[in-house]
Amino acid sequence: MDFNDTPEEAKFRAELRRWLIDNLPDDWTTRPPGGYRWDEHEARTWSKKLYDAGYVGLTWPKEYGGGGAPHTLQGIFLEETGRIAAPSHIGGIGLGMAGPTIIAWGSEDQKKRYLAPLLSGEQVWCQGFSEPGSGSDMGAAKTRAVLDGDEWVVNGQKVWSSWAHIADWCILVVRTDPDAEKHRGLSFLLVDMHSPGVEVRPLRQITGDPEFNEVFFTDVRVPRESMLGQPGEGWNVAMTTLLHERGTLGFALTAGLEQALTRLVQFAKLPGPDGSRPADDPVVRDQIAQLYIDLQGLRFTNYRSLTALQKTGVPGPEGSMAKLHWSEANQRLTSLAQSLNGLAAQLDGEGGVWDGFWVYQQLRSRGNTIEAGTSEILRNIIAERVVGLPKSR
Amino acid sequence: MDFAFSEDQELLRAAAKQFLADRYPIDKVVAIADSQTGNDPATWEQIVDLGWLEPDLGLLDLAVIAEESAYALLPAPWFSTVGLAWPVLDDDLRQAISAGDRSATLAWAESGGPATIAAAANQSATHAAGDTLTGTKVTVPDLGNVTDVVVIASDGLYVVDLTTNPDVVVSRSTIDRTRRLGELHLSATPARRLDAGLDALAEVRRRALALLACEATGVSQRALDLAAAYTKERQQFGRIIGTYQGVSHRVANTFVATQLNRSLAYWAAWAVSANDAEAELAVAAAKSQAGDGSVFACEQAIQAHGGIGFTWEHPLHRFYKRAQWISGFEGNGRAHRATIAESLLGPAA
Numbered sequence: 029m030d031f032n033d034t035p036e037e038a039k040f041r042a043e044l045r046r047w048l049i050d051n052l053p054d055d056w057t058t059r060p061p062g063g064y065r066w067d068e069h070e071a072r073t074w075s076k077k078l079y080d081a082g083y084v085g086l087t088w089p090k091e092y093g094g095g096g097a098p099h100t101l102q103g104i105f106l107e108e109t110g111r112i113a114a115p116s117h118i119g120g121i122g123l124g125m126a127g128p129t130i131i132a133w134g135s136e137d138q139k140k141r142y143l144a145p146l147l148s149g150e151q152v153w154c155q156g157f158s159e160p161g162s163g164s165d166m167g168a169a170k171t172r173a174v175l176d177g178d179e180w181v182v183n184g185q186k187v188w189s190s191w192a193h194i195a196d197w198c199i200l201v202v203r204t205d206p207d208a209e210k211h212r213g214l215s216f217l218l219v220d221m222h223s224p225g226v227e228v229r230p231l232r233q234i235t236g237d238p239e240f241n242e243v244f245f246t247d248v249r250v251p252r253e254s255m256l257g258q259p260g261e262g263w264n265v266a267m268t269t270l271l272h273e274r275g276t277l278g279f280a281l282t283a284g285l286e287q288a289l290t291r292l293v294q295f296a297k298l299p300g301p302d303g304s305r306p307a308d309d310p311v312v313r314d315q316i317a318q319l320y321i322d323l324q325g326l327r328f329t330n331y332r333s334l335t336a337l338q339k340t341g342v343p344g345p346e347g348s349m350a351k352l353h354w355s356e357a358n359q360r361l362t363s364l365a366q367s368l369n370g371l372a373a374q375l376d377g378e379g380g381v382w383d384g385f386w387v388y389q390q391l392r393s394r395g396n397t398i399e400a401g402t403s404e405i406l407r408n409i410i411a412e413r414v415v416g417l418p419k420s421r
Numbered sequence: 422m423d424f425a426f427s428e429d430q431e432l433l434r435a436a437a438k439q440f441l442a443d444r445y446p447i448d449k450v451v452a453i454a455d456s457q458t459g460n461d462p463a464t465w466e467q468i469v470d471l472g473w474l475e476p477d478l479g480l481l482d483l484a485v486i487a488e489e490s491a492y493a494l495l496p497a498p499w500f501s502t503v504g505l506a507w508p509v510l511d512d513d514l515r516q517a518i519s520a521g522d523r524s525a526t527l528a529w530a531e532s533g534g535p536a537t538i539a540a541a542a543n544q545s546a547t548h549a550a551g552d553t554l555t556g557t558k559v560t561v562p563d564l565g566n567v568t569d570v571v572v573i574a575s576d577g578l579y580v581v582d583l584t585t586n587p588d589v590v591v592s593r594s595t596i597d598r599t600r601r602l603g604e605l606h607l608s609a610t611p612a613r614r615l616d617a618g619l620d621a622l623a624e625v626r627r628r629a630l631a632l633l634a635c636e637a638t639g640v641s642q643r644a645l646d647l648a649a650a651y652t653k654e655r656q657q658f659g660r661i662i663g664t665y666q667g668v669s670h671r672v673a674n675t676f677v678a679t680q681l682n683r684s685l686a687y688w689a690a691w692a693v694s695a696n697d698a699e700a701e702l703a704v705a706a707a708k709s710q711a712g713d714g715s716v717f718a719c720e721q722a723i724q725a726h727g728g729i730g731f732t733w734e735h736p737l738h739r740f741y742k743r744a745q746w747i748s749g750f751e752g753n754g755r756a757h758r759a760t761i762a763e764s765l766l767g768p769a770a
């Protein structure tokens with residue numbers, strides 16, 4: 029057991045820190061946290077920079093444009109970029125879900141075709157799993173795909189698709205066999221979002237931002253070979269996606285939480301609306317310390333899963349709880365911050381506290397226990413698949 | 422970065438698991454716990470044979486033993502000896518312990534005086550005169566079941582031989598009957614001054630907290646296993662109760678608490694053993710989670726058992742009481758969070 033970096037890890041970390049300082053805007057570490065978020069163009073440029081420097085797809089196979097590096101380096105990358113609050117790569121869904129699923133299930137052609145542009149950020153992916161009638165119960169998806177010659181013809185509707193409004197490709201769960209038992213009738217398509225018949229309608233979120241979308245498919249024609257796995261294997265393919273959603277994701281989430289806690293500590297030392305410092309309030313102190321414990325608990329749980337992953341190739345059971353615990357800790361953290369602001373917690377944007385930083389963070393955090401599996405579903409998974417209780421359904 | 426125990430440590434764990442499962446099933450533990458002394462001298466000999474008192478064991482080795490022995494709730498003054506007294510003992514005593522001839526504990530708390538080791542290092546009313554000590558120590562772990570007690574006095578550390586001074590021990594009824602607390606009444610009692618001084622107590626404290634965090638991991642894991650086993654079998658309203666989410670989500674929460682406990686405990690054990698810059702914070706975080714988390718785990722398990730979980734007959738309460746023991750040792754969760762807050766936020770105005 030040794031948490032210190034190996035010489036290789038230390039070198040990677042030092043170079044990365046240097047690179048981040050050199051490549052982020054000059055005032056990056058001194059500007060107020062603010063509501064400032066990058067626009068699409070800035071995000072694409074930044075993604076390309078990361079890619080050119082070799083920081084994207086670190087653990088992916090070299091032959092498809094990845095770095096072939098051990099998972100620890102990816103962990104360090106997420107830690108360091110999180111600590112300096114560097115913006116993420118624009119293709120989060122591609123990197124975290126579509127890519128790993130293509131690596132696991134794709135043909136050689138599919139890997140060659142999709143992975144490199146995904147890494148460079150040239151092509152952005154979205155995820156079309158949820159539908160109006162099926163969210164947690166993804167196996168009940170109704171969107172249909174019918175084979176017509178050499179093409180699948182897709183009709184139906186997806187919802188809550190994050191970044192679909194800027195996406196070029198979609199991993200889409202469709203029903204290809206309405207007569208088969210529910211999970212067996214599903215298939216997994218890779219769909220070009222620029223195809224005729226795809227219509228994307230942005231939906232505003234609780235924060236006011238339109239970050240997710242409804243997506244309508246009307247007679248959309250998809251080449252027969254644009255499927256991962258065989259017809260009827262869609263459920264298994266989608267499970268791979270969800271496994272990866274929770275894989276090294278823990279590191280990214282923890283890095284985000286660490287950054288948020290750093291901000292909160294900074295914030296609590298400033299005078300609040302009545303002039304007193306929250307940092308002098310014993311209850312606030314206790315809550316902040318508890319968040320620190322939550323954070324470190326997550327951090328070292330991640331290290332343990334990583335070590336298991338490195339040694340055995342399969343993530344340990346500890347991994348399944350990271351998202352659950354992170355989401356609830358992040359909600360407590362951001363609510364604590366907002367609770368320090370009195371009615372000024374209402375003020376948004378530039379007139380708000382820290383330009384509306386905490387308003388946004390707190391409201392956005394409510395999605396954390398819903399997206400990528402609700403907390404209830406995650407508890408079901410832990411109870412049933414990790415602890416081994418009988419199924420509740 | 423490597424967060425795995427070494428192969429030797431994994432072997433040590435496997436051997437400990439095997440030994441405890443074979444020789445200390447819960448009914449045997451209960452029988453010892455409810456005996457007059459709460460201790461079976463034969464246990465100590467077995468521990469010696471297993472190598473649990475070897476002088477070259479590192480803190481990570483001890484961490485493994487602490488977790489497994491708490492999972493079994495092994496009644497023996499092992500933690501008091503290696504986790505509390507060992508670091509300040511001289512070579513003669515250490516050798517006698519490793520040979521199985523002696524055992525030891527630490528006495529720090531005083532009524533109306535210091536309650537923690539940290540406080541006792543600065544203000545102890547127990548005082549030395551010549552080769553004797555006078556004073557009263559309370560809540561001394563395993564006092565009735567060891568041969569020697571290290572006493573924190575105002576000017577240093579002393580050891581009192583309990584085999585030649587048996588009258589100084591007053592036992593107290595303790596809810597965790599596997600780790601009972603006693604009172605030490607010293608009045609011009611012969612004592613030997615140790616070379617180690619009061620400044621050695623900082624290290625004693627850290628090691629003890631890290632090891633108890635590992636114990637809490639074992640306790641939580643046991644509570645989780647008991648809850649899982651029961652909720653997989655028991656039926657009500659024609660269904661297995663584990664299919665009710667009101668029940669299964671409790672079990673899932675217990676799993677989460679156990680994992681967090683384990684992660685922080687291992688971090689603390691590593692940080693203390695490596696003298697890492699974050700060791701103090703690691704220990705505070707681990708202790709806060711360990712105490713609160715293991716109590717939480719046992720409470721969830723009790724609730725998931727219904728009436729049987731509330732009985733003396735069922736073993737759960739024994740683990741619950743150990744969790745409460747751990748929670749009460751050397752500052753509760755709030756106290757440790759205050760330490761963390763101090764480090765993050767600076768002193769409060």
Ligand SMILES: Cc1cc2nc3c(=O)[nH]c(=O)nc-3n(C[C@H](O)[C@H](O)[C@H](O)COP(=O)(O)OP(=O)(O)OC[C@H]3O[C@@H](n4cnc5c(N)ncnc54)[C@H](O)[C@@H]3O)c2cc1C
Nearest residue numbers: 155156157158162163164188189190395398399400402404
């Ligand atoms: C910010 C955000 C981004 C998202 N991005 C995407 C995306 O990119 N692509 C995509 O496909 N989807 C996305 N989603 C959708 C998300 O995956 C679903 O919202 C989620 O799976 C829940 O489904 P639902 O909304 O239909 O709610 P429901 O499944 O109807 O759930 C409603 C409530 O019932 C509970 N519940 C449901 N089933 C059970 C059960 N078996 N046991 C106990 N409780 C249960 C849920 O926990 C929840 O509290 C996103 C959601 C959010 C909030």
